[in-house]
Amino acid sequence: KFGYFGTEKRKDIKLSVFDIDGVVTDNQVHITDKGEEFRSYNCSDLEGTELLKKAGIEVRFVSEAKNTAGIKVITEKTGCQVETNVKDKLEVLTKWVDEMGLKWSQVTFMGNDVSDVPAMRKSGLGAAPADGQTEARYAARFTATNRGGCGAVRQFCDHILRLIGKTK
């Protein structure tokens, strides 16, 4: 019903990697006077990655942060591999591409800031949320109309499913 009528060629995607802060969680932090912090994520985003997994795509997450609430949630709720405390995201992706014996064209990466740009450019399909920094949106082939932590991941997952022909 929702087939792919876009201008991009159909793709063979095997690995979808997502940055965490600003992509799966938003950049907005709520703090109490005691310094307790809250972050936000969107259920439909995690459902999106679930749809990718059902379509046979490996889903993984990378983060520069050591440990945030967002990372715990993703680790516990998705069961996906998460690499934290990452200095160079492209290095981690390169390691994964080698280990899985993939071509770069089979990899997608969604990021929101300057440090995500190299991985976005190298992967077959780079994506950014609506509120990504200028450099990230400039480097992205797919820019979500939803903000990070607020549906951007789900939109990109739906886009990937159309590209691989697994439309709902």
Next chain:
Amino acid sequence: KFGYFGTEKRKDIKLSVFDIDGVVTDNQVHITDKGEEFRSYNCSDLEGTELLKKAGIEVRFVSEAKNTAGIKVITEKTGCQVETNVKDKLEVLTKWVDEMGLKWSQVTFMGNDVSDVPAMRKSGLGAAPADGQTEARYAARFTATNRGGCGAVRQFCDHILRLIGKTK
């Protein structure tokens, strides 16, 4: 004063069913580092279902979730029947339609995701919030301009009241 001037024919509606996650509550989750979670709902949405009840319409809720804060709130604040842990929402609606001796044209259903589409299509009037998934908005005859958990339910309730001629 706000009579119905739309193009749809007046309706005879007896049962209004609402999905919970993403419809009454939003899909946005706020988490602390300790893993404590917050969800959001909008007072005007619960007031909307109250208006339906006053107009003689039975209001019920269905949810795939076992138990979330949103479900507790609805159960306690609306006093309506809530069916949780539902695998097949259309099955539950069919049971209710049979029990109440209704025609499907007398039933409305508001949902926001793929799993809600069968019930939306079967019922007399299917509705979706502004931020519903593409499939849900595509299947809906009424799409709210408000997001789920943020006024979408109230808009649909107002629409129903106009359709049955109980305009304020």
Next chain:
Amino acid sequence: KFGYFGTEKRKDIKLSVFDIDGVVTDNQVHITDKGEEFRSYNCSDLEGTELLKKAGIEVRFVSEAKNTAGIKVITEKTGCQVETNVKDKLEVLTKWVDEMGLKWSQVTFMGNDVSDVPAMRKSGLGAAPADGQTEARYAARFTATNRGGCGAVRQFCDHILRLIGKTK
């Protein structure tokens, strides 16, 4: 610098009354699994009422609710008179107008829902937030572009200050 160039005639305003839920606070409620609730208000709104008081206008609040966090905040932070648990807001306003020996043209009222409409119509200048219900926005002479609990009160305060010639 920001004088009044509108089409409404200058006014003599002595009393500004604001509804609380959906006007000073927003209708969005955040809940934990334990049932703890959070509501939101905007600092600039309370600053707006402060500006009215400095301009010699009496500021008061009415609410149908018995006691909410919003009411506590307003009572403690503004020092204004607050009447809670109100069934008929117009009745309360009528009492105040009589006590203060005012004409109705000297009174403003900002509300967001059906129950606020009589007071909005009776007062010299009725106002509603951007996300007020249809009936309230329809009855309002001034509709803010900001939502309730999110700057609507401040916009109306600024509008009043221009109308009485106390422009900044």
Next chain:
Amino acid sequence: KFGYFGTEKRKDIKLSVFDIDGVVTDNQVHITDKGEEFRSYNCSDLEGTELLKKAGIEVRFVSEAKNTAGIKVITEKTGCQVETNVKDKLEVLTKWVDEMGLKWSQVTFMGNDVSDVPAMRKSGLGAAPADGQTEARYAARFTATNRGGCGAVRQFCDHILRLIGKTK
């Protein structure tokens, strides 16, 4: 890659000062029934000030408030000088300009309300967030499309980096 193609002349900026409430944090306050308060800030804003510091610009903060959660966060996370409980912001800026032996044209100031206007006008480049009060946006040469506490600071930091020729 993202060079400066605007109409303003390149600038020599040495000191960037930011108001806190409504600029770094937003004006929205979330409260529990117990009176506990939450405020919000955006990670990308603090990253923006970090970029300014790396470009050799001194970053400082002023606030009228005595102590809020926002101030603690900024003090601890940015390591910048913060002056709180400030009655006259222009006075503080004047002191800093004298101490650092700067010209006013080398100073930027971002504020959101009436009390920020004198400092915005005196400094070489005044800025305001999208939801700043009318007077502040009127006095600003740069108005962010993002709201305060929600990316406005980052946008202004990016603008400054382009003006001084330190484009990324």
